[in-house]
Structure formats: C-alpha cells, structure tokens
Amino acid sequence: MPKILDIIKYPSPELRAKSVEINLSDFKKTDLKKLLLDMNYTMRKLDGAGLAAPQIGLKIRLIAVNDETTKKTIFMINPKITKKSWGQEIDEEGCLSVVDEKGKIIYGPVSRYKKVTCLYFDERGEKKKIQAEKMLARIIQHEVDHLDGILFIDRLVK
Secondary structure: OOOOOOOOOOOOHHHHOOOEOOOHHHHHOHHHHHHHHHHHHHHHHOOOOEEEHHHHOOOEOEEEEEEOOOOEEEEEEEEEEEEEOOOEEEEEEEEEEEEOOOOOEEEEEEEEEOEEEEEEEOOOOOEEEEEEEHHHHHHHHHHHHHHOOOOHHHHEOO
C-alpha cells in the first residue's frame, strides 16, 4: 500500500542542494518501484501537479509529473531539458514545498518556456523523449528546477 511521504518545506537548505544522477542499475531494485508508487500517491493526494525527489529529502534526479491530458503520471529519471522554445509565458505557479504558516500553498507569477523537449529514462529504464507544451512543459521545468536547487520563488516575475 502506497503512503504519503513527508514534504520538505521552504526554507529548508535541503531544497537548495543539487541532485545526483541515478545509477541505471538501480532500476531493478524493488525499493525504487516502491518510491515511485509513494511519490505518485503523495503527489495525487496532496493535489500536486508534480513532485521532485528533493522535496521528499532525496538528492537524486527523479521527478513525477501529472500529465493532465492523459491523466497519467510520467516518471522521469535523470531528466534533461534539451530544447526550449523562443516564446515564454507568465502564469501562476505554486509548490507543495512553499507554503504559508497555515500550510497553504503560496502562488506567484513565473515566466516559463511555452515548449520544451526533455530526455529521460522511464520507470523501466527505457530512454524516452517528450516534447511538451503548455501546462506539461511548465510542470517539467518547475520539477527539473527542484533537481538543481531552484524554487519557483527564485523565478517570480516582478
């Protein structure tokens, strides 16, 4: 049975650490499969659009992204954004790790690329490429930022 994982909250220095790549031999380990189930369960129960491993205290390059179009979770291991559109747009973002004193998510305007191409490994260890736009592109950029110790509040539009 999956469980809800504890979310690390800003201003914890853990959120500012750069994550390391996952060794591909770890794909066969059952603890990785359990982690993916727990991350997905946590993201969905807390109504998140995505969740990065640093938000649960792990300094590894792993994100879970909710694809609203397919209603499925995309697990991205060692994701790399390889291409960005010229165009950007400003929209509201929030984060499960950035909350007020009552635990409510704080939102703010952030400029992100409209389209991105991302290379990653899926939960089976297969190399994948996704070309995302609109909300999915925004979520991928937000979650990959977490892997580099960057929070959306660092990118707020003045």
